[in-house]
Amino acid sequence: MHAMTKTVPELLGVPEAELEASHAIWTAREIAQQPRLLRRTHALIADLHAQLQAFAAPIANDPAARVILTGAGTSAYIGQCLAPLLDRALAARVDAVPTTDLVCAPQLYLDPAQPLLLISFGRSGNSPESIAAVELTESLVGDVRHLVVTCNAQGKLATAPVRQAMTVTLPEETHDTSFAMTSSFSCMMYAALAALLPAGALDARIAPIAQATEAVIQDALPLLQSLANARHDRVVYLGSGLFQGLAREATLKLGELTNGAVATCYDSPLGFRHGPKTFVTAKTLVVVFVSNDPYTRRYDHDLIDELRRDGVAARVIEISARPRSDDADTLAVPGLAQAADVDLLWPYVAAAQIYAFLHARVRGVTPDNPNPAGIVNRVVQGVRLYALES
Structure with missing residues (x-):
């Protein structure tokens, strides 16, 4: 008899059919795929490492320079997780400053005379503050390089017109379909760490x-x-x-x-x-x-x-x-x-x-779209951006 029993595909202990029916399948899939996608991210950064180091080194190796890790919401918290460690690992000063802080008070965070590497994280790369932060640093800081870490090759962040930029686009699967960022957070965080540490630093890890x-x-x-x-x-x-x-x-x-x-x-x-x-x-x-x-x-x-x-x-x-x-x-x-x-x-x-x-x-909430009323959105809406008076 028991040779007949078919295994029902599950994610996070819930049958996939049930996840589909309750608008939870994408969140479950994106959480569950992280181990595999972390390995893929590792391989991707290993291939790009020499280019990344060459791009970042003039700023990262300069004790008088600064690195800012930036993003909004979850993308900002990547920087807050990594900044204390990277500040010790790199010669430059490293700070985590959310785009949402940079955009509303740039004069508090940007020194026009200090060389800057702005590392921007964005799942979609289309958050209005992300684009504004890149534009502000580009116009206010004399020597600035932009390292973009994103899950969306078509995002505005990946294609922003700036003087010196390098974009790391993670595997398409990390471009989470769900409302909440899960595999995008973990893979962008891993990519930044691997990119800024010496070659092979994470190979055994x-x-x-x-x-x-x-x-x-x-x-x-x-x-x-x-x-x-x-x-x-x-x-x-x-x-x-x-x-x-x-x-x-x-x-x-x-x-x-x-x-x-x-x-x-x-x-x-x-x-x-x-x-x-x-x-x-x-x-x-x-x-x-x-x-x-x-x-x-x-x-x-x-x-x-x-x-x-x-x-x-x-x-x-x-x-x-x-x-x-x-x-x-x-x-x-x-x-x-x-x-x-x-x-x-x-x-x-x-x-x-x-x-x-x-x-x-x-609680009966649908994880893939927990706020159907649209009070909050997957990509932020409702932000008005203002020109900075010189």
């Missing part, structure tokens, strides 16, 4: 990164589904160092995919005590992205333990590549116990993406 991300996608579903089923009405994401940018992305994913049904808050574990901790109620889930750094993680653990002792939050979950225990409140990421924190960004964000996806479904 891509397999463990992709495998750990796959393990989260395959094995963390029971825990993440149980958290989604609890329908917490408030969720806090906390992370130290690079993971503060990731905490911000995690809160945005949850807000987007649940169409604002869940109140969210992000901070660093140390920062959380300075007031934001009042956000925690009996219906609040707290999730902490734990650092692998032995010094930093002590601060992470202290706050986790304190929140559990307080007994206010409904649940405190630690996501960790070096788990302290195998209890039900730990999401263990395998195979990266000795990894640098930056390598953990991909499996950690996958957990947050899946939780947001499952939580949306529990």
